[in-house]
Every structure is written in C-alpha cells, then in structure tokens.
Amino acid sequence: MADKKAYLNRLSRMEGQLRGIGKMVEEDRxxxxxxxxxxxxxxxxxxxxxLMVTENLLSCVQDQEAQDPSVSLDEALKLLFKSKS
Structure with a gap:
C-alpha cells in the first residue's frame, strides 16, 4: 500500500464514528x-x-505493462470504467 498511514487514519476515523453511533443507540437517539x-x-x-482497489489495479497493470509493453494502462482504465456504466 502506497499510503498506509492515510488508510489507517481513515479507518481510525470510521472506528470513532462507529463508537459514536453505538452511543447514539444507547441514548435512544x-x-x-x-x-x-x-x-x-x-x-x-x-x-x-x-482507493485500495484503484491502487492495486494500477500496480498490477504497471507490473504487467513492464512485462508486456502492449498492455496499456489507459486501455485497462477504459475497460474498468466501461464496466461500471
């Protein structure tokens, strides 16, 4: 993971939010x-x-591109976004 600290910060914030939600339920909000x-x-x-999936995809495509120059990052991204439409 490129930015492990950023992921951990996001996860810590979510953990805090979940604790807050637990309090809300206890207080019958x-x-x-x-x-x-x-x-x-x-x-x-x-x-x-x-973010994690995107980072992993980019890493995998770049690795594949290094092995086979005919593989294009742009083409892989087009396929990814086309499949989401």
Missing part, C-alpha cells in the same frame, strides 16, 4: 440521526475500498 451516521460510515468505507 432518533432513528434518522443514527441512519445518517451509519450512511456516513458506509460512504467512508466505500471510499477506502475504492
């Missing part, structure tokens, strides 16, 4: 407030997943 916080944690988790 309103459901919409709890759900809003849960959605924020989910969005943060999705962002970490996206």
């Amino acid at each position: 309103a459901c919409p407030d709890v759900v809003t916080q849960l959605m924020a944690v989910r969005a943060a988790m999705d962002k970490v997943i996206h």
